[in-house]
Amino acid sequence: MPEQKSVLNIVLGTGVFGDKGTLGARLSDLKEVEAILDVFQAHGHKELEWQKRGLVMMTKLYPTAATSKVDNPSLYHHNADGLRRGLEASLKALKANKIDTFYLHGPDRSVPYEETLKAVNELYKEGKFRRVGLFSFVFSRCAARSVLELV
Known part of the structure; x- marks a missing residue:
């Protein structure tokens, strides 16, 4: 895993990920969610x-x-x-x-x-x-x- 590029401990809130029509869900496309998680992880974040x-x-x-x-x-x-x-x-x-x-x-x-x-x-x-x-x-x-x- 890459080293974290920020001195701040970044935690990704994922409450907007979910099935279409689910309360609060804004991202339901699996490919989009995977891309976001890949970028997050590529920057060394893990939480x-x-x-x-x-x-x-x-x-x-x-x-x-x-x-x-x-x-x-x-x-x-x-x-x-x-x-x-x-x-x-x-x-x-x-x-x-x-x-x-x-x-x-x-x-x-x-x-x-x-x-x-x-x-x-x-x-x-x-x-x-x-x-x-x-x-x-x-x-x-x-x-x-x-x-x-x-x-």
């Missing part, structure tokens, strides 16, 4: 948000239930059930039993951080991922609630 291609796999879980105005069982909270369902759905879609990094994408203010992180720790102990990341969290709020000490 994708999701995709199994001999690269590091990551996924994130946004607390969709926390922001929804309707009760829908397919939405996720950052509680034990929601985290497990969301992570297992990602693993199934990735055809993987483990990923490198599991991101919590934004805080779920309806669930205490301690409860969220306890559930994350259980999934970690089960070997579902190697690292956890916080995405779109406000640092000062995390510090005020001692989340940084918990992680």
